[in-house]
Amino acid sequence: MFTGIVQAACDVVAIQKRAGLHTLEVALPARLQDGLTTGASVANNGVCLTVTRLANDRVFFDVMEETLSLTNLSDLQVGSQVNIERSLTFGSEIGGHILSGHIHTTAKVDAVSHTDEHYDLTLSVAAKWMPYILYKGFIGVNGCSLTIGRVEGNTFMLHLIPETLKLTNLGQVVPGSLLNIEIDSQTQAIVDTVERVLAQRAAQQN
Template sequence: MFTGIVEELGEVTAVEDLGDSCRFTLRGPLVTEGAKHGDSIAVNGVCLTVAEHGGDRFTADVMAETLGRSSLGALTVGSPVNLERTVAVGGRLGGHIVQGHVDGTGSLVARTPSEHWEIVKIALPEGLSRYVVEKGSITVDGVSLTVVDAGPDYFTISLIPTTLALTTLGSKGPGDPVNLEVDILAKYVERLLGDGRRPAGAPSLPVEEPTR
């Protein structure tokens, strides 16, 4: 489990095409400190498993499913990446609950600079807009952000100087893809509510008598 608070801006140092998958080697001195085989590290918001590690680098295998549902397939040697280790039990939940399971890829539409921050507009893939609400949480390339405005096929976010300087979002341009993970709570609520009817065999809820 992650929180969407990027720990380090890393870099892709090698890409090995394995046909139906890829093996990435990534540099990240902070996230590899104390890393073990099998650990999870979020790379641009995608939860990957450490296959090998040494020095300030680690390798991770990325399956075809992940390549198809995320923007990792577009990474090349030298690409910057947002890195985050899993949150320790008892650690601070600085962002929101992030699984590292990408729901789809959006694309950056426009950037509107201000004196101290930027408003960024991102196009939503079909089917995700129902999970995005104004002032709600969304993960963009592994960064936990608050939605400023939620439209039918887009949303906007406000990026502070720290986010611009320490994550890949500071250098993304119009047309660039971004990995999106919506708030898991929204998906669970939708699943539980369904069409508003109780599941077959479910007990009726007790009705409270009005207070007199």
């Protein structure tokens, strides 16, 4: 489990590509490697990956074909940065909202508005995900716990603060970029339950 509070944007220093499997080599600072062992879970752009090897300041992760097909990890190149969060530990402060590290879909960046007063991203997703994306609701974007600022059609807007831009890779995105999306689990459960109850009532009335 994760909180959506990204700890650093770290460099991808090598990618080994094999059929159906990519191995990412990521440079993590010493503070993020403290106590890290093989088998541990680390979120990379919001994707829960297992540490397969550690060597000096490098941490290795295997990414399976299914994950590559559903997330933006397939687009990574050497020199890309990934948002990194270590898994939640007992007693940790939860500053964001609970994330599982299981990505539902990707969103396309439609527009970036950067002025002296604000930094806004407008994203679009497939229509089937929009019932779970609500004004002032939570969403995981590349592993960042963010509040939705506006919803219109199949698009939504995010208002990013300087601290988020400093610690994550969201300040590097451009129109056309794909970002990993994890829908808030509580919102999804409530929406699905309400829809199921309404459908049952409608069926009983017919």
